[in-house]
Amino acid sequence: MxxxxxxxxxxxxxxxxxxxxxxxxxxxxxxAAGEVVGLVGPSGAGKTTLLRLLNGTSCPAGGRCGSDGRELTHVGTRELPAR
Known part of the structure; x- marks a missing residue:
């Protein structure tokens, strides 16, 4: 990949x-960088879980997560750039 x-x-x-x-x-x-996305769904649908993957506070059991050219599963939250 x-x-x-x-x-x-x-x-x-x-x-x-x-x-x-x-x-x-x-x-x-x-x-995409600069893109605005809304996330809606019923309670328990996984919205917060998805956001935790994207902000690096949770790691996936499978698959990959990336931001700004870096794989988040190998980056601590202190290393993520502030935006």
Whole structure:
């Protein structure tokens, strides 16, 4: 897979909660730098879980997360640029 570009990217991202239940399963998402995106859905749909992947406070059980050319699973939150 090529390096991550500017903005946010998820590739096949999955997050497990509890006894193997998945809050997210195989999510692909591209958000370009400067793009504004709304995220809506019912309670328990995984909105907050998705945002935690994008801001680097949660790691996926599977797949990859990237922002500004870096893979977030290998970057601490202090290393992320402020925006």
């Amino acid at each position: 090529a390096d991550f570009g500017n903005g946010f990217e998820l590739r096949g991202a999955s997050v497990e909660v509890g006894r193997g239940a998945r809050a997210l399963d195989g999510v692909d998402l591209d958000v």
